[in-house]
Amino acid sequence: AWLADPAQAGSNTLAVETQQVLDVPATTWQDAAPARGRVWFVIFQRAIDEAAARGERQANLKWLDKRYGLVSEERFGDLNVLLYQN
Secondary structure (H helix, E strand, O other), X not given: OEEOOOOOOOOOOOOHHXXXXXXXXXXXXXXXXXXXXXXXXXXXXXXXXXXXXXXXXXXXXXXXXXXXXXXXXXXXXXXEEEEEEO
8 A cells, every 4th residue: 555645744755647557546544554463664764854854753654653563674775664563
């Protein structure tokens, strides 16, 4: 599933047109991970840094932190792959 960027994000990582071509429409956390035991989340470091510059935790990470425990995190250049589990 692909989650839309939070409203306060300064970027749009997957334009609506691209979502349509890939047939991957944006969804909400409630629809993407309703009662999953674990969730893999991929996020660009820039999104984390932009939120930190505003003095905030990135909104999607904040949502995950409330509901799951972070098990592992790998970084590949500018890309972070996080595994959350409950």
